[in-house]
Amino acid sequence: MSSGRKRREGRNNYESINEFGGGRGGSGGNSHNGAGGAGGQGMGASLVVQTRNATLHTNLRVDLKDFRDVVKQLSQPHNASAPYPQEDMPSPHRIFYGRKALVNEITCLLATERTSRVCITGAGGMGKTSVALAVAKRAIRKNIFLKEHIFWVPCVEAKSPDLLRHILYAQLRITAETYDGLEPLIAELDASKQRRLLLLDNFETPWLSSNDPAKVREILVRLAKLPHIALLVTMTSGFTPGDIKWQHRPLAPLDPAAARDVFKRKYRDAADEHELVADGPELDELLASIGYIPLAITLTAASGGCLGISPDGLLRDWREEGTRIMSGNQMRSMDDTIRLSMKRGIVKSNPEALKLLAILSLLPAGTTGSNLEWWAPALTPSRRHVAVKTLRIAALIEQDHGPFATSRIFVRPTIQSYMSHQGRIPAEVRKPSA
Ligand SMILES: Nc1ncnc2c1ncn2[C@@H]1O[C@H](COP(=O)(O)OP(=O)(O)OP(=O)(O)O)[C@@H](O)[C@H]1O
Ligand SMILES: [Mg+2]
Numbered sequence: 001m002s003s004g005r006k007r008r009e010g011r012n013n014y015e016s017i018n019e020f021g022g023g024r025g026g027s028g029g030n031s032h033n034g035a036g037g038a039g040g041q042g043m044g045a046s047l048v049v050q051t052r053n054a055t056l057h058t059n060l061r062v063d064l065k066d067f068r069d070v071v072k073q074l075s076q077p078h079n080a081s082a083p084y085p086q087e088d089m090p091s092p093h094r095i096f097y098g099r100k101a102l103v104n105e106i107t108c109l110l111a112t113e114r115t116s117r118v119c120i121t122g123a124g125g126m127g128k129t130s131v132a133l134a135v136a137k138r139a140i141r142k143n144i145f146l147k148e149h150i151f152w153v154p155c156v157e158a159k160s161p162d163l164l165r166h167i168l169y170a171q172l173r174i175t176a177e178t179y180d181g182l183e184p185l186i187a188e189l190d191a192s193k194q195r196r197l198l199l200l201d202n203f204e205t206p207w208l209s210s211n212d213p214a215k216v217r218e219i220l221v222r223l224a225k226l227p228h229i230a231l232l233v234t235m236t237s238g239f240t241p242g243d244i245k246w247q248h249r250p251l252a253p254l255d256p257a258a259a260r261d262v263f264k265r266k267y268r269d270a271a272d273e274h275e276l277v278a279d280g281p282e283l284d285e286l287l288a289s290i291g292y293i294p295l296a297i298t299l300t301a302a303s304g305g306c307l308g309i310s311p312d313g314l315l316r317d318w319r320e321e322g323t324r325i326m327s328g329n330q331m332r333s334m335d336d337t338i339r340l341s342m343k344r345g346i347v348k349s350n351p352e353a354l355k356l357l358a359i360l361s362l363l364p365a366g367t368t369g370s371n372l373e374w375w376a377p378a379l380t381p382s383r384r385h386v387a388v389k390t391l392r393i394a395a396l397i398e399q400d401h402g403p404f405a406t407s408r409i410f411v412r413p414t415i416q417s418y419m420s421h422q423g424r425i426p427a428e429v430r431k432p433s434a
Contacts (some may be wrong), residue, residue, distance in 0.1 A: 016265065026166060037343040054349045066260025083169035083179040084163075089152030090200070091131040095265045099127065102249065103134045106232070109247050110135070110197060111144045114371075116230035123395045123412055124337035125295025128234035131203050131251065136199060146231070149196040156202040161215035166207045168219070175371035182222055189226055197230045204236045208344050208393065217243060235340065238392035238399070253292035253412075256284065262294065263287060263301045268303025284312040289318060290326075291413040299326035299334055322421030323414055344394045352383055355392040357411065358429045361419035362395055366410025369403075 049338065109115040120128045135154075138146045153171045158164040174182035189196070206216045223229060230273045233241070240246040260283065267276045276283070290296040301323060304314045317325045325430050326334035347353055358374050360366070367375060372384050379387060388409060391397040396415055400407040411419070419425055 038102055041055075043336065044109055060415040068357070081164040085153065086170045086173065087154055089136070089150070090129075090133060090172045090197045092137045093130050095269070096134060097261045097265075098254040099131050102251075103131060103138055106131070106135045106247075106249060107138045107144065109144060110139060110230045110232060113195075113227050115247050117224055117244055117246050118231065118233060118249065119233045119246040119250055120249050121237050121240060123237045123293070123398070123415075124236050124341055125293055125334065125414075126253065128236070128251055129293040130294070132199055132232055132234050139197065145195060145197045149194060150345055151198050152198065153198055153200045155200055155205050157275075159209050159211075161206065161212050162211060164210075164216060164219055165320045174286060182219060186226070189223075189229055189360060191229050193256055195228045195230065197232060200231065201234045202236065203241060204344075204395075205231045207235065207241045208346060209324075210239065211299065217241065220244065223267075226297075234393045238395055254294060254297070256287060256292065259287045259292040259297055260284070261314060262297050264302035267305040268299055270302045271308065274305075274308075276305075276311070278310045278312060282315060286315045286318065289315065291423060293412065293414055294330075295337065296334060296414050299332075303327070318417075322417035324421070327413075334414055335418060335422075338396075339405060341394045341396050346390055347394045349394070350390045351386065352379060353387040355429065356384070356387040357396055357428075358419060358425045360391075360409065360411045361425060362414045362429070363410070364413070364416065368406055368408060369399075370405040372409065 021266050025312055106120070120131055121126050136145075136150050140147050140150065151171050153168060153169065155164060158167055165182060165185075166179055168182075169176065170183055172185065173191070174185050174188045203220075207213065210216050221243055224231060231244075233246075235241065238250070240248050245380050253259070260279075263283065263286075264276050264279060268274065286300070287297065290300060299320070300314055303309070304311070309317070314325065323334040323338070341347070344355075356372075356376055356379070362373070369384075369388070372379075372388075373381070376384060376387075385404065388397070388399065388404075392399060397409060399409045399410050
């Protein structure tokens with residue numbers, strides 16, 4: 001796992017502060033007009049006052065942060081050492097378009113016990129966490145859950161059942177004599193019949209990368225057995241974690257109109273409020289070619305806005321450099337997100353799956369299960385099925401709804417570009433007859 005991704009969701013409201021180093025004002029400063037709009041005044045005395053104010057402001061901020069840390073420590077129960085550092089739930093993103101119907105639908109599902117096990121799946125950067133945070137906000141507003149009864153459980157680092165259990169104890173603020181078992185946690189959750197919502201984010205880490213998947217499954221099943229505990233799980237995968245009756249919501253890319261709105265708002269933010277001028281068909285073409293994927297739109301708009309590149313220029317860059325133009329800042333890049341999916345044990349241990357990914361990356365429109373026989377003749381039918389399933393589990397390819405033989409199997413443009421621009425398609429796949 002890249003360190004850039006680690007704990008990235010834990011930063012409260014990081015996006016609205018200065019997600020890509022090109023945001024407005026913010027503590028990171030701004031590459032366009034210097035600190036906090038001071039440009040233009042230029043008088044010596046005024047500068048001294050401003051500098052002193054800035055120092056005072058910085059000191060106060062540091063002191064306030066220390067103070068908050070102390071209060072947080074003191075508010076932890078003191079009769080047992082914390083099992084894991086507790087992490088606040090990130091604030092919902094400020095710029096959020098195109099998911100209203102889905103957010104309403106999931107909020108309604110969570111309101112009823114019978115339907116309150118919801119799992120959002122989808123490729124890396126499709127916007128799963130953003131939807132989940134928006135649902136949490138709406139559920140509070142609609143009085144479905146009290147704010148203090150919604151628990152953020154970031155699982156991106158939970159590579160073992162032990163870690164997962166410790167994170168659960170920490171996030172639910174439950175202390176016990178030891179954290180070796182789940183009983184105290186289950187007993188505490190069961191003690192009150194108040195409805196609570198657990199938001200388990202990036203559950204693919206324990207599910208796909210843990211050393212003991214059976215134990216991870218057991219933890220999830222025990223939580224799901226508590227009828228008054230609602231679960232909202234996000235997974236960078238094509239499948240839900242088994243043995244639970246999920247309300248499964250696979251996340252699709254944004255529709256073109258929402259993608260446009262997102263691009264323009266994020267471009268303007270990064271360009272220090274300068275509007276995007278050329279927003280005609282070239283912008284539509286750019287958005288279509290990056291597959292309307294929210295992370296791809298966010299990173300492309302941020303780099304375009306920051307450097308002042310038009311959609312036309314970005315389109316040319318995309319054709320030449322692919323996902324390299326979506327490098328964002330140290331926090332997150334498109335390549336990191338894809339690399340993470342490719343590094344899953346299930347993928348690495350199946351060379352046929354990687355070869356199939358290379359083959360599918362050469363087919364922008366995708367193909368059907370039955371036509372795979374033609375594209376990958378070396379694989380027997382059952383090995384083809386296994387390879388497709390493996391890639392879907394890792395969220396590297398998608399399959400439309402329907403029978404294997406006739407439904408479309410395809411690779412999203414960002415993954416396609418990652419494969420083809422960076423030498424990941426072996427020569428024998430490119431030119432089978434050579
Ligand atoms: N509907 C949206 N409108 C605007 N921006 C969005 C939307 N959805 C997601 N984004 C932005 O796209 C980026 C990726 O979103 P998010 O982190 O929610 O994706 P994810 O699917 O949870 O990713 P991962 O698979 O890595 O966990 C974020 O910067 C987020 O602000
Ligand atoms: Mg996420």
